[in-house]
Amino acid sequence: xxxxxxxxxxxxxxxxxxxxxxxxxxxxxxxxxxxxxxxxxxxxxxxxxxxxxxxxxxxxxxxxxxxxxxxxxxxxxxxxxxxxxxxxxxxxxxxxxxxxxxxxxxxxxxxxxxxxxxxxxxxxxxxxxxxxxxxxxxxxxxxxxxxxxxxxxxxxxxxxxxxxxxx
Numbered sequence: 805x806x807x808x809x810x811x812x813x814x815x816x817x818x819x820x821x822x823x824x825x826x827x828x829x830x831x832x833x834x835x836x837x838x839x840x841x842x843x844x845x846x847x848x849x850x851x852x853x854x855x856x857x858x859x860x861x862x863x864x865x866x867x868x869x870x871x872x873x874x875x876x877x878x879x880x881x882x883x884x885x886x887x888x889x890x891x892x893x894x895x896x897x898x899x900x901x902x903x904x905x906x907x908x909x910x911x912x913x914x915x916x917x918x919x920x921x922x923x924x925x926x927x928x929x930x931x932x933x934x935x936x937x938x939x940x941x942x943x944x945x946x947x948x949x950x951x952x953x954x955x956x957x958x959x960x961x962x963x964x965x966x967x968x969x970x971x
Contacts, residue, residue, distance in 0.1 A: 806830045806902070807966055809937040809957070810929040812837040812921065814844060816897070817864035818851075819939070819959055827966050828900040832891075832932055834908035834924040835884065841869050871897075881905050889931065906932075917950040918943070929954045937962065 806828035813833050816822055822831070844851055845865050852858040872881060877895050884892035884905045894902040908924040918926060922943050929936045935955035938944065944956050957965040 806900075807968075808832060808932065808934040809965070810834070810925055810932065810934060811937045812925065813841050813868065814851075814865065815937070815939060815959065816903075817841070817868050818861055819962075820864070822937075822959075822962065823898050823901050825900060825966060826963065829966070830894070830902045830904060831897075831937075832904050832906055832928060832934065834906050834921075834928045835881075836908060836910070836921055836924050838872065838881070838905060840921065841865050845869060914950060914952065917946050917952070922946070926952055926954050929956075935965065937965065 807825075808830045810832045811822070814837065816831065816833075822829075845862060850858040851861050871877060872895070880892045880895055884890050884907045886907075888907055888909050890907050892905040894904050897903050906928050908928045910920040910923045911927065912920075912923065914923045914926060922940075925936055925938070926947065930953065935957055936947075937957050937959060939959040941958065944958060947954060947956050
């Protein structure tokens with residue numbers, strides 16, 4: 805049985821270790837975070853402080869978007885976009901990693917605490933009953949402060965999260 809997490813698409817590009825886990829993992833990715841990849845890719849604003857790191861991450865984003873645009877993967881992704889909250893068939897990212905895209909919608913339920921991307925991440929986690937995996941301590945703090953009923957792991961604790969019992 806694979807461990808499941810809700811995650812932003814950009815995290816898969818930034819953190820290569822997420823695509824080579826020690827156990828089977830399914831990443832549930834809200835579609836708005838896929839669209840964010842294109843914004844990051846074309847933005848003149850750096851994603852990383854170091855220019856070489858920034859170029860590396862932008863190359864990884866380009867690789868991920870190109871992979872998702874391959875005909876079979878694009879077809880899977882488009883199937884999820886027909887109905888709100890529908891899920892794509894799994895896209896294989898590695899021997900033990902699958903990606904499922906969810907056509908998540910921001911209903912502004914947490915608008916005073918979270919931005920629209922964070923809201924779709926939290927709503928997806930709630931709908932799926934699975935934890936969020938993020939590298940944003942501010943988001944983790946806001947989830948805790950707002951008492952949003954969702955489990956959240958920092959990416960630095962990814963290996964620990966894989967060991968946690970599923971349930």
